[in-house]
């Protein structure tokens with residue numbers, strides 16, 4: 202039967218926030234197209250065609266090409282550290298936009314509880330532990346067989362009150378926030394590339410921070426990190442030099458900043474731009490800052506709710522093909538690094 206479908210939840214998500222002019226300009230025409238697609242799908246359905254698989258999210262954000270590609274399961278998104286804070290709300294909003302979501306968490310008890318509240322799946326993952334990354338990737342491949350959206354949200358930040366010396370915080374911070382994020386991503390890139398090949402419109406979103414601003418390092422280092430010629434070996438060497446200079450207590454003389462967390466996020470943004478260059482038009486690869494959010498990481502001091510902060514990652518996860526790649530977003534807009 203031909204029935205009018207309600208406005209997709211994804212459209213309400215964008216329409217409800219006044220500052221998102223860029224996003225609205227990009228998405229609303231697609232969303233309207235999708236609504237028309239829903240109607241058309243129902244019309245086809247009434248003629249006995251079972252082929253159409255429009256959902257609010259895939260229809261809206263994958264456009265006509267998806268429809269032409271024939272039936273396909275809904276897009277699959279993985280959100281690391283989705284059991285709380287920004288990641289929890291990113292998972293919730295992606296579910297609301299019609300994606301299938303898997304939260305990837307290091308604590309089974311927390312993951313189980315959050316997944317039950319969200320109504321999604323969970324898998325175990327500790328991004329600071331290579332065997333856990335490998336086990337997680339294998340589970341994704343065998344149990345789900347696909348990946349369309351990866352939101353690298355998991356990270357740590359030592360509290361200001363933590364007695365661990367600065368040099369002692371460098372290793373764990375870089376291991377989780379930079380090396381772990383990059384290792385997981387590199388391991389999952391083949392699945393994201395396969396998504397492109399099947400019309401799944403892959404998106405990689407790295408949750409970084411405004412604390413990762415380029416200006417924290419010397420002009421010479423800024424040039425090296427932002428160079429379009431920076432490759433994996435070059436980035437790896439720079440990150441290891443920071444760690445070595447901290448160990449040798451000469452990081453300030455060598456032009457580094459004085460924040461392990463800030464530097465780890467700078468490196469994540471550089472990595473994001475590097476992967477965006479490598480993947481070209483086949484994938485949208487971007488980083489964002491959720492803003493200073495009220496979460497455990499900020500001792501609940503942030504001025505922004507994690508629900509609002511999560512919108513930055515969700516916006517990038519749902520980008521249309523015409524959206525940017527290699528960008529850094531904050532306040533739901535493209536921003537200078």
Ligand SMILES: NC(=O)c1ccc[n+]([C@@H]2O[C@H](COP(=O)([O-])OP(=O)(O)OC[C@H]3O[C@@H](n4cnc5c(N)ncnc54)[C@H](OP(=O)(O)O)[C@@H]3O)[C@@H](O)[C@H]2O)c1
Nearest residue numbers: 282286287307327328329354355356410493494496497498
């Ligand atoms: N809050 C802010 O003001 C703010 C500002 C700028 C950027 N950010 C960024 O936003 C993202 C989310 O932060 P948040 O504020 O939501 O922090 P949060 O509440 O502390 O949540 C961090 C999440 O990451 C997970 N995690 C940490 N280490 C992990 C590991 N090795 N393997 C798997 N998961 C791990 C945590 O798991 P457990 O529950 O097991 O600890 C938790 O689920 C982070 O990337 C953060 O750097 C936050």
